[in-house]
Amino acid sequence: MSNSRLALLLGTALCAVSAPIQAQTLTLGLQESQGHNLYVGAQALDEKLQELSGGTMSLDIFPGAQLGDFRAMAGQVQAGELDLFIHGHTDLNYMIPELTLIGAAYVLPSFEAYEDLFESEWGDETLALYEAQGLRPLDSWYLGMRQMTSNRPINSIDDMRGLKLRVPNTDFLIAFAEGVGAQASPVAFQEVYLALQTNQVDAQENPLPTIENMKFFEVQDYIALTSHFMAAMQVTVGDATWQNLTEEQQGWLLEAVKHGGEVSDELTYTDEAELLAFFEEQGLEVTEPELTGFREAMQPYYDTLESRFGEGSVSNLIAITQP
Numbered sequence: 001m002s003n004s005r006l007a008l009l010l011g012t013a014l015c016a017v018s019a020p021i022q023a024q025t026l027t028l029g030l031q032e033s034q035g036h037n038l039y040v041g042a043q044a045l046d047e048k049l050q051e052l053s054g055g056t057m058s059l060d061i062f063p064g065a066q067l068g069d070f071r072a073m074a075g076q077v078q079a080g081e082l083d084l085f086i087h088g089h090t091d092l093n094y095m096i097p098e099l100t101l102i103g104a105a106y107v108l109p110s111f112e113a114y115e116d117l118f119e120s121e122w123g124d125e126t127l128a129l130y131e132a133q134g135l136r137p138l139d140s141w142y143l144g145m146r147q148m149t150s151n152r153p154i155n156s157i158d159d160m161r162g163l164k165l166r167v168p169n170t171d172f173l174i175a176f177a178e179g180v181g182a183q184a185s186p187v188a189f190q191e192v193y194l195a196l197q198t199n200q201v202d203a204q205e206n207p208l209p210t211i212e213n214m215k216f217f218e219v220q221d222y223i224a225l226t227s228h229f230m231a232a233m234q235v236t237v238g239d240a241t242w243q244n245l246t247e248e249q250q251g252w253l254l255e256a257v258k259h260g261g262e263v264s265d266e267l268t269y270t271d272e273a274e275l276l277a278f279f280e281e282q283g284l285e286v287t288e289p290e291l292t293g294f295r296e297a298m299q300p301y302y303d304t305l306e307s308r309f310g311e312g313s314v315s316n317l318i319a320i321t322q323p
Contacts, residue, residue, distance in 0.1 A: 023055070023056050023057070023058070024056060024057050024058075025057075025058050025059070025060050026058070026059055026253075027059070027060045027062065027083045028045075028059050028060070028061050028062065028083065028084040029061075029062045029063075029066070029068075029082055029084075029085045029086075030042060030061075030063055030065075030086040031063075031064070031069060031070060031086075031087075032063060032064070032086075033063055033064045033213065034064065035213055036063075036209070036210075037268050037271065038086055038141065038143070038264055039061070039063045040264060040267060041141060041260040041263050041264025041265075042059070042061050042086065042260060043061070043260075044259060044260045044263040045235075045259065045260030046058055046059035046061065046260075052252040052255060052256060053252050057252060065190075067085075070085070070087040070088065070091045071091075073085040073087070074091075074092060074095070074135070077134075077135065077236065077237070077238040077241075078133065078134045078135065078238060080238060080241070082238070083238060084235060084237045084241070085236060086141070086235050086236075087236065088143075088231065088232075088233060089102065089114070089140065089231075089233065089234050090103035090170070090172065091170075092130075092133075093170075093171075095133055096126070096129045096130065096133065097309075098125075098126060098309065099126070100171065100172055100305065101305060101313055101314060101317055102114070103171075103172035103229070104172050104175070104302060104305060105173075105176040105179070105229055105294070105298050105301075106228060106294070106295050106298055107317055107318055108229075108230035108321055109227075109321060110145075110230060111140075111142040111230060111232055111265075113320075113321040113322070114140065114230055114321070115140065116320070117320055117321055118140065122320070130236070134238060135236050135237075135238065136236065136239055136242050137235070137236045138235045138236065138237055138253070138254060138257045139234075139235050139254075139257045139258055139261045140232050140233065140234055140261070141232065141233045141234075141235065141260075141261040141264045142232055142265045142268050142269070143209075143210070143233050143268065144207025144209055144271070144272055145208075145229070145230055145231070145272070146205045146207055146227070146229040146230075146231055147205065147207070147211070147223060147225050147226055147227065148165070148203055148204070148205045148223070148226050149203060149204055149206075149216055149220035149223050149224075150163065150202055150220060150222045151196075151199070151202050151203065151220060151221055152202065152221070152222065153222050154222065154224035154226075156289050156290055156293060157289070157290075157293035157294055157297060158181075158293075160180040160181045160182045162182070162183060163181075163182040163183065163203055164182070164185050164200075164201045164202040165183065165184060165185060165202065165203045166185050166186070166187045166192055166196070166204040166205075167184050167185070167205065169186040173205075173229065175298075175301045175304075176228055176298070176301075179297045179301055181297075182203075185200075185201045187200070187201060192204055192216065193214060193216060193218075196216060197219040203220070204216060204220075205226070205228070205229070206231075207231050207268075208272050208275040209268055209271040209272070209275065212271065212275055212278070212279075217279050217284055218282075220284065221283075221284060221285065222284060222287060223285070223287070224286075224288075224289055225286065227291070228294065235260070235261070237253070302314045302315075
């Protein structure tokens with residue numbers, strides 16, 4: 001081999017070794033605002049991803065529904081226009097109907113029960129349904145048990161009769177409201193504060209950190225610990241984005257997402273432990289209604305779900321989550 005040919009090959013090899021790895025920025029959307037625990041978790045995710053990748057990977061975070069609601073973001077992820085989004089664990093039941101089952105009130109008693117469920121055969125089957133839609137859930141983050149705020153005290157299911165209860169426009173939470181005797185009043189999330197302030201609705205239900213974050217406590221007098229719905233979030237990546245990552249990059253992203261979840265979860269658990277005292281300091285009265293009647297009132301809805309999804313579809317889930 002000539003000296004000139006050897007020099008050319010060595011030069012090419014040195015250039016390949018010294019060529020910098022191209023930085024990659026992934027986009028992530030969520031509906032929650034910058035003050036929310038989920039956003040703090042997303043920031044921690046970004047910091048961890050940069051650390052693990054040596055600065056070659058990072059996130060561009062879009063909070064506060066800048067990219068639209070969860071349906072809009074789901075479509076963007078499927079189309080490859082957005083890389084990741086954070087959404088409720090039941091939000092995508094319009095494309096994966098089976099998620100409706102875990103939205104039914106009192107099916108999931110805790111976040112730990114939800115995590116155990118996804119380690120079961122049911123979880124494997126559900127993940128396959130996500131992948132069939134071009135989506136890949138990476139981790140679940142705890143959002144909190146949904147509780148009720150109202151302009152009148154709620155001590156039993158009898159106090160729910162005729163209550164104008166704001167719920168999201170989702171069938172299982174509408175079914176909860178109607179099942180316990182309230183008047184279901186779907187109102188857009190960003191309009192709830194005004195609806196409460198003007199008495200368009202009498203009550204709303206959300207996790208305690210959300211009640212604090214959205215200042216609903218300013219326009220309500222009571223909090224009832226109904227714990228009717230376990231709210232969790234999924235951090236989901238589009239399959240196209242996932243397949244374009246190397247195995248090493250996938251590992252970095254998974255570890256970073258887990259870290260972000262740990263940060264967010266710790267904040268949420270702390271909030272749940274401390275916020276009731278804060279709300280009482282703000283003048284709200286906390287009630288703990290007897291929940292037996294609430295649970296029994298959901299049986300007709302469970303029967304409706306079993307007629308749709310098959311006998312045992314709800315009772316088998318309850319057997320797993322509440323052994």
